[in-house]
Amino acid sequence: GQQVMQIPQYQHVQEGEDFTTYCNSSTTLSNIQWYKQRPGGHPVFLIQLVKSGEVKKQKRLTFQFGEAKKNSSLHITATQTTDVGTYFCAGGPNYGGATNKLIFGTGTLLAVQP
Amino acid sequence: GAGVSQSPSNKVTEKGKDVELRCDPISGHTALYWYRQSLGQGLEFLIYFQGNSAPDKSGLPSDRFSAERTGGSVSTLTIQRTQQEDSAVYLCASSLKLLASTDTQYFGPGTRLTVL
Numbered sequence: 001g002q003q004v005m006q007i008p009q010y011q012h013v014q015e016g017e018d019f020t021t022y023c024n025s026s027t028t029l030s031n032i033q034w035y036k037q038r039p040g041g042h043p044v045f046l047i048q049l050v051k052s053g054e055v056k057k058q059k060r061l062t063f064q065f066g067e068a069k070k071n072s073s074l075h076i077t078a079t080q081t082t083d084v085g086t087y088f089c090a091g092g093p094n095y096g097g098a099t100n101k102l103i104f105g106t107g108t109l110l111a112v113q114p
Numbered sequence: 115g116a117g118v119s120q121s122p123s124n125k126v127t128e129k130g131k132d133v134e135l136r137c138d139p140i141s142g143h144t145a146l147y148w149y150r151q152s153l154g155q156g157l158e159f160l161i162y163f164q165g166n167s168a169p170d171k172s173g174l175p176s177d178r179f180s181a182e183r184t185g186g187s188v189s190t191l192t193i194q195r196t197q198q199e200d201s202a203v204y205l206c207a208s209s210l211k212l213l214a215s216t217d218t219q220y221f222g223p224g225t226r227l228t229v230l
Binding site for chain 1: 222223
């Protein structure tokens, strides 16, 4: 079945350093979403990308959707302690527009040391 | 406005007992999802309801797991004859549109299930 993998599984950075997590799907996606889960919390939606090659920014966060719509990345510039948490990508399968569920990636846990 | 709510927030049960977990989605959301998250792990899809369509049960791990959604709103996830490996946080999410894998999913706070 379809799989969505993320690397790295875990990243520990010093506050102020940059961070990137990569998301790779075994099949083409109709769209990609990113969620953040704080420790002890539940996933919260960050952003959605739909177009091939799309890039979106939210303050220090930059999201990219690959040209082939099979991979995505999230880059955080100058991390802060508030960035701590697990970042999940989630892909919408490309079934020609048919309704379907999201496939969540394996997640990347970010730890930020002050 | 009110978000997705789940109850109970915590449930401790003995092996072999049945449990029911409840999810109240955001009003008007037609799609409802159940996920399971073991400690430090990702989200495991369990079941998906969309409108009046037959649910997608492809993620249910065994026939001990079942779910229903009454009146297109509240959903109950039932686990029969619980096992220790069922211990996890069970998350519910809902989304707005009738046709959408592209919609934002809004998650509830989850129910932490511990099977002794």
